[in-house]
Amino acid sequence: MIRLIGKAGRVAAIAGALMLASCSKAPDPAAAHRKEFSIGWSIYAGWMPWPYAQQAGIVKKWADKYGIKINVVQVNDYVESINQYTAGKFDGVTVTNMDALTIPAAGGKDTSAIIVGDYSNGNDGILLKGADRLAAIKGRQVYLVELSVSHYLLARGLEIAGLKPTDVRTVNTSDADIVGAFGSPGATAAVAWNPQLSVMKAQPGVKQLFSSAQIPGEILDLLAVDTATLRANPDLGKALTGIWYETVALMQRQDAEGKAARAAMAKLSGATPESFDGQLSTTHLYADPKAAVAATVDPALVKTMTQVRDFSFSKGLFKGASSADAVGIAFPGGKTLGDPQRVTLRFDDSFMKLAADGKL
Template sequence: MTIRKVLSTAAICAALSINATMPSYAQEKTEFRLAWSIYVGWMPWGYLEDSGIMDKWADKYGITVDIVQINDYVESINQYTAGAFDGVTATNMDTLSIPSGGGVDTTALIIGDYSNGNDAVILKGEGTLTDLAGKPVNLVELSVSHYLLARGLDTVGLSEADLDGVINTSDADMIAAYATADVQAVVTWNPLVSEIVGSNPDANVLFDSSQIPGEILDMMVVNTQTLTDNPDFGKAVVGAWYEVMALMAAGDEDALTAMAEASGTDLAGYMAQLEATEMFFDPAAAVAQATSPDLPETMTTIAEFLFDKGILGVGAPSADFVGIAYPGGVVTGDGNNITLRFDATYMQMAAAGEL
């Protein structure tokens, strides 16, 4: 499965350098491009393209919307940040650190789901989170796994400094790494979590994302100026998305099987991953997430984590560097530098049947 992780510093700099040469987004237009990568909660985007549902909704509004799969999640955000796409699938954490942190004003058009057990801290053998003290932990550094570990340690009064280091380990190497004698604990995501736990009787899940509900959000984010200048773009994309959400909620086997096969598994495997994913099939549920009073607190915590790791944009002077706007006029961070916006407008239109 493609990893949901932040770009390396080099990639950030490259993306921002490219972005600096791009023309202004401020224009009305009729052709749009979205990028997506493989993850359980993002498989509907491929189905939207392949089934013709996106074309149907785009035709309704007299536009075209091409949905392009990018095999590397990092590269998809890189290309969006550089201006090659009008929107991209990304987590809240990565949106804050890369495009928004780099000055690309970005709006969360759709909050599709949150990880509800897909990400987990796993200890080899018996113990609890406190037993991680003095042990090395293998994970993809600067990823949502790194954030999950920090949140888990915080619940027992520990920090990364109490560990015997964090060992950067590729997702492709995680299962093999777990099998080695030197590895004592890992943090990863599904389907790797399921494979490790299912194949190793000594695998002990200490903490998972279901214990921090609503913190790891999976979204479709779009360029704010593009959305402002082209509201029909937002209407078409959101309308198409919730048509597929209705199919999934109804258990449409053809649609779900197509998504499963596209993600490299079977229907049973895909459904197992969905069980650890809190999908917002109902747009009203997505609106509730966007307007939750917990969201500003969550994003502040994430900003502090990113700043502490030196990845809240290039040269961010503080954790408040990026301003984040929420429904109702709430702002966290620098109100004079708002480059991330949680806007429930279009999801609310879907909930009200106004698309």
């Protein structure tokens, strides 16, 4: 899964943003009623329905229904896709819950997560050489993409193992380099995501000793949309939600059409059908919109986002903030985490509810 934010990328993304963004519900003048929109995506098993839907005509079908045009645009670098969204080039982007919080939201861009698509259920893991217990990581250098969901996974693994962040030293490594870096004799610990994780795990003497399956629901993969654009153009949210659930329903099927859809997604991601199916097996897809709504209204989401924002604040990702409460996060039912006057990340279940009720 290509879901990374290096330190330099985060600094660049956040540096020009203002923490004191208004959270007024008045529509942004720049987000007037429009007919054409762009959504950025990057390669990850749980996000491959988007390019497939475009290829298969499902995007056009739903866009035509609402009289709009939707461009689904691949960005090879995940951090760049978020940067472009934050800068206004895209109206929406595929993004993790942590990255939605720490880049656009922390930078003052009011963002709504309208589709909770999946959670990593083993797609992210901690690897060690020559060890059978995670406790053996103490004192080692750990190769990972710093300040990313990999860094968060490491923090949670250390916590569960009774260790402290200071018990290890992290080595910032890009997704392009991490497989090669871990292959060197001196590298004995790493945190990675699929497909790199699978390649690294196959190296001799390597064992996976912690994974996202042990913290289910904490690493979420979302479709996030600019809130002002969404309010001025609610049909965009309806079309995107329709696209998502039609495509995911197709890829879940075990008949020839479902198999063909998954094979096409595998090809679009540069994987074999077998490898792609393996990545899907460690991705908990919310294929049923009712399940996605239930996950979004579950109090566990507030707990998860509390852990995520506290970790993010501790790493200095809320630039200039004096506390973790500086960035407000809104949940269905009126619950707010942090400053209610500075809400810039919203979990909006309204469009998923329309899908669940068959009202799209």
